[in-house]
Amino acid sequence: MSRYQVYLIDDDEAVREALAFLLGTYGITVETFGDPQTFLAHVDEGKPGVLVVDLRMPEVSGLQLYQKLSERGIDWPTVMITGHGDVAACRRAFKAGIQDFLTKPVDGEVLVEALQQGFASLDGRLEKHEARALLARLTEREREVLDMVAQGWASKEVAQALDVSVRTIDAHRAKIAEKLGTSSVAEFVRLALLSGA
Amino acid sequence: MLGPVFSANREDEEQQMLFPELPVGGFRARCVTNNLTKSLLFGIALWLAALLAFALYSVEASKARLAGELEVTGRTLHRLISQRAAQHDAHMTSLIALTSGAEPAPLGAVRQVMESITRFYPRIAWIALVSLDGGEGGAGPATGVAGAGAVTGADAGADRAGAADVGSAAEAGAAGAAAEASGAATGAAAAPGGVRMLVEVPEGGGEDLAPLRGAIGEQLRGKIGVHASRNGRYLLAKRAPAPSDAALVFGIDAALLLEPEERPAWAHLRLTLDGQELLDLPGASGAGVSFVTAPHFEKVIDGEGQKILLSLDRALPLDELLPLRSVLGFAVLAGLASFALMFALRQRAAAQQSQQVARAAEARALLQERETLLAHASRVNAMGELASGIAHELTQPLTAVLSRSQAALRLAGAQKLDLGLITQALDVNVREAKRAGEMLKRMRDYASNKAPEPKPSALNGIVSEIVALTAADLERRGIKLELDLSAEAPEAVVDAIEMEQVLHNLIRNAADALEGAGILDARISIATKIVGAEVQVVVADNGPGIAADVLPKLFVPFFTTKADGMGLGLSLCQTLVERVDGRIEAGNAAGGGARFVITLPRVKA
Structure with missing residues (x-):
């Protein structure tokens, strides 16, 4: 059902199996890992998903795993689950940017709801990534021009501001439209906003 | 491998520190042993004291008994002698009566009576009838009393003269002396010193009465006079009633006053007359002891002029004061009693x-x-x-x-x-x-x-239980737990819960030390193993270890290095381990970190 899968990392096997079983009834695919190291060795950037991580695990904690993933540029939505409703740990987790913080025993519906938010967030993140990837193809000058156009500047105004001819600006805009696959100003604005967010 | 190991020997004092009001068992047991020795000494002392008391009592009692015997014997002898003295008196009185009843005196009859008296009474060794003064006119030669000396003559003269003056009495004495001279001329028996023998039995067995002439003459008529003599003999003299100048004299053998069977062999018997010894029978009793005053009896004999003194002395020999048989008997009895008491x-x-x-x-x-x-x-x-x-x-x-x-x-x-x-x-x-x-x-x-219920238990299982309880806490504190459990499944007789508690204490101490020192890669290892006839559980950590000055005090109650510690944890561990005959030792591992070893007797599964 879901476009994404869930990566579940918990050192307790019973918890892993039970949550996977439950999420299975919702049609959510779950891949389980007994410890963060295995996951880190296994993770594929090309297969994004929502992470469900036990906060307290031997060797590497859930938060440390999150940070390690971030270092590798993987910022998938993460739901932290913990046996302790520890306020300090909760604050640290949110500060680090995790999506949600649930205490065990985890209610199935609450978890699924959190996951769905994660999926949505993942959708948004994908667009942003796409926008960034598109914009990354632009030269510095083209990016400058795009930002100005997105702010509603006419070609003439841009040419004046950059002290070049209008024709040159038009040539840039043609290049930009080619690279982004659209000549719509509205689309330019959206992409610029996404990449900037 | 190991650093210095300190194992505390817990003494009674330490228990006292924990629970000061409890009595200490060992001290009392020593007292009881002393009591046993004491009771033996006490028994012997009691026995000796009883013997001494018995000896004192025995001496006193024997002395009293022997003195009583002496007193009784003394009184008996006194009575016998006094009776016999009274007989002397009676004999004298009857003889006097015989001589003075008729005129002239029937000397033949008197002699017969005298003879029968001396025959019946051997103690009356000699009887004499004498005339004290032959110079008296009324008497005449027929009476046979004559020949008194000058002095006795004077005395007799004084008697006769009654209240006459001295001068006339002297004259009468001179006349008497003349009469004596004439009497001597007639050839009659004349005693020297003016005493003329009339009759005597036995013949010639008597005394020289001349020295006594005066003394006898001074006697009151009818009263007996007692006079000293020689050879254990004394004399009794009695004058005939007036106007006779006759006197009767008995010579009494003091030794025969008592029959041989009446004399006590055990006493020293003495008869004295005016301090002069008449009879001295030392008796057969042995030498007396010096520490007790010997009993003494003395009494003046009734009659005989109240002049004869009977005295009895009894020596107190040791064997009579302390009869061996009764002393031995008592010693045995007292010994038995002392033994029974002991x-x-x-x-x-x-x-x-x-x-x-x-x-x-x-x-x-x-x-x-x-x-x-x-x-x-x-x-x-x-x-x-x-x-x-x-x-x-x-x-x-x-x-x-x-x-x-x-x-x-x-x-x-x-x-x-x-x-x-x-x-x-x-x-x-x-x-x-x-x-x-x-x-x-x-x-x-x-x-x-x-x-607690000690029973054979698998140490690996105990370790696993406490690990299950503490693992989450250690994990949270970032401390890794390493287990090295012996495949031989060591067993010991312990209470599983209390042993878990001991391990928990050690794990907790290790965790606190690791946390306090901020050790990265903090580890606690727990190992079980079999070492000969013993099994061991070793709890070690990679913390800072135990300081040398802390090591000796580690198991002392209320000693702690933790700010909020009670100091009872390790002391309690030791108590619990020793309760199941084990021991706990603390030290530092060669690689650093504290190392506690619990050793217990092995139970073969």
Whole structure:
């Protein structure tokens, strides 16, 4: 059902199996890992998903795993689950940017709801990534021009501001439209906003 | 391998520190042993004292008895002699009467009577009838009294003259002397000194009465005079009534006053007359002891002019004061009595001892009970520290149960019922609920207040239990636990819960030390192993180790290095381990870090 899968990392096997079983009834695919190291060795950037991580695990904690993933540029939505409703740990987790913080025993519906938010967030993140990837193809000058156009500047105004001819600006805009696959100003604005967010 | 190892020997004093009001058993036992020795000495002393008392009593009693005997014998002899003296008096009186009844005196009859008297009474050795003065006119030669000396003549003259003056009496004396001279001329027997013998029995067995002439002459008529003589003999003299100038004299053999059988062989008997010895019978009793005053009896004989003194002395020889047989008999009896008393005392001491042993056992039981209470309180306290870890441990199965149950509900609500999946979900639920139950049981057991019950237990199992209770807490504190459990499954007779508590204390101390020192890669290792006839559990950490000055005081109650510590943890560990005949040693591992070794006697599985 879901476009994404869930990566579940918990050192307790019973918890892993039970949550996977439950999420299975919702049609959510779950891949389980007994410890963060295995996951880190296994993770594929090309297969994004929502992470469900036990906060307290031997060797590497859930938060440390999150940070390690971030270092590798993987910022998938993460739901932290913990046996302790520890306020300090909760604050640290949110500060680090995790999506949600649930205490065990985890209610199935609450978890699924959190996951769905994660999926949505993942959708948004994908667009942003796409926008960034598109914009990354632009030269510095083209990016400058795009930002100005997105702010509603006419070609003439841009040419004046950059002290070049209008024709040159038009040539840039043609290049930009080619690279982004659209000549719509509205689309330019959206992409610029996404990449900037 | 090991650094310096310190193993504390717990003394009574330390127990006293924990529970000062408890008595110490060993000291009392030593006292009881002394009591036993004392009772022996006491028995001997008592016996000797009894012997001494008996000896004193025996001496006093014997002395009193012997003195009483002497007194009785003395009185008897006195009575006998006095009776015999009275007989002398009677004989004299009758003889006097015989001589003075007729004129002239029937000397033949007198002699006969005298002879019969001396025959019947050998003590009356000699009887004489004498005339004191022949110079008296009225008497005439027929009376046969004549020849008194000048001095006795003067005396007689004075008698005759009555109240006449001295001068005429002297003249009369001179006349008497003349008459004596004439009497001598007639050839009659004339005693020297003016005493003329009339009759004497036996003939010539008498005394020279001349020196006594004056003394006899001075006697009152009818009264007996007593006069000293020689050879244990004394004289009794009695004058005839006036106007006769005759006098009767008895010579009494003092030795014969008593029959041989009447004389006590055991006493020194003496008869004295005016201090002059008449009779001295030393008796046959041996030499007396010097420390007791010997009994003495003396009494003047009645009659005989009250001049004869009877005295009896009795020596007190030791064998009579302390008769050997009775002393020996008493010694045996007193010995038996002392022995019986000593035996009774010993019995009492033994009873006291067993009572003290029982009391010591009671005290030990009380101490053990308190230690058990302390151990329990300490476990309950530790339970609080573990609570968060245990909650985590309980959360896991609960999470699994909740998730599975919700999944099962969803499956049950689905259009197409997949009973296989539902069953699977419920199976796991049962397993997880049991897992939670086990955790709760472990907690409950650990915090339980049941009496310790040492029995053969697998040490690996005990280690696993306490690890299950503490793992979550250690994990949270970032401390890794390494187990190295012997494959030989060592067993020892212990109470599993108390042994878990000992391990928990060691684990907790190690964790506190690791945390306090901020050790990265903090590790606690627990190993079980078999070493000969013993089994060991070794708890080691890679912390800072134990300081040298702390090591000797480690097991002392109330010694602590923790700011909020009571200092009872290790002392309690030691108590619990020693209670099951084990020992606990602390030291530092060669690679650093503290190392505690619990050694217990091995039980072969």
